[in-house]
Amino acid sequence: MKSKRLPTQDYIGPQIKTLSILIEKKMNAQLVANGINLTGTQISILAFLYDHQKTVTQKEIELKFKISHPTVRGIIWRLVALNLVETTTSDQDRRQILLILSTQGQKFMKENLKIIQDPAKKMESRLRDNIREPEYEIFQQVLHQMINNLQ
Numbered sequence: 265m266k267s268k269r270l271p272t273q274d275y276i277g278p279q280i281k282t283l284s285i286l287i288e289k290k291m292n293a294q295l296v297a298n299g300i301n302l303t304g305t306q307i308s309i310l311a312f313l314y315d316h317q318k319t320v321t322q323k324e325i326e327l328k329f330k331i332s333h334p335t336v337r338g339i340i341w342r343l344v345a346l347n348l349v350e351t352t353t354s355d356q357d358r359r360q361i362l363l364i365l366s367t368q369g370q371k372f373m374k375e376n377l378k379i380i381q382d383p384a385k386k387m388e389s390r391l392r393d394n395i396r397e398p399e400y401e402i403f404q405q406v407l408h409q410m411i412n413n414l415q
Contacts, residue, residue: 276410287387294383300376302346305329306339307380310348313365314373321354322361348372 291304300307309325326336340363343349348369354360365373373380392400 287391291383291387294387295380298376298379298383300379305331306343309339310343310365310369310373311380313349313363313369314377319352319362319364322351322363325363343369 288304295302295304295307302310308329312325312328313320322333322336322340325331325340326333329336331339340349340351340361344351347366350364350366350369352362352364354362395403
């Protein structure tokens with residue numbers, strides 16, 4: 265008897281995962297090519313801290329980027345080791361880890377903002393190649409709804 269196989273290539277989850285991996289690999293390669301030895305996730309967290317220009321909790325990072333506590337902790341430890349981020353604990357709740365860009369982190373972001381943003385803009389443009397604006401808008405709506413469905 266012939267076994268039934270699931271048509272997993274038609275499932276949206278694996279396709280989105282593949283797209284995510286491809287984007288991450290290409291973006292990380294662009295960072296390295298520009299002399300930045302950080303991952304896209306590390307850069308995203310630095311950019312988040314840079315944009316906020318204030319102390320942010322580790323929990324806010326976990327929620328914003330939808331990544332686990334241990335993963336965020338590891339990323340933060342690496343950024344602290346590179347002297348790009350400083351951590352303290354909250355006076356109100358000693359369990360809360362507070363994050364802020366160090367002086368070196370501020371300088372890094374100012375000096376590399378264009379190098380970081382340009383590949384991201386190019387990637388966004390490349391992703392939209394051969395997709396008409398109405399199709400893109402529908403895709404965005406569907407993607408947002410899928411994310412909301414899982415939250």
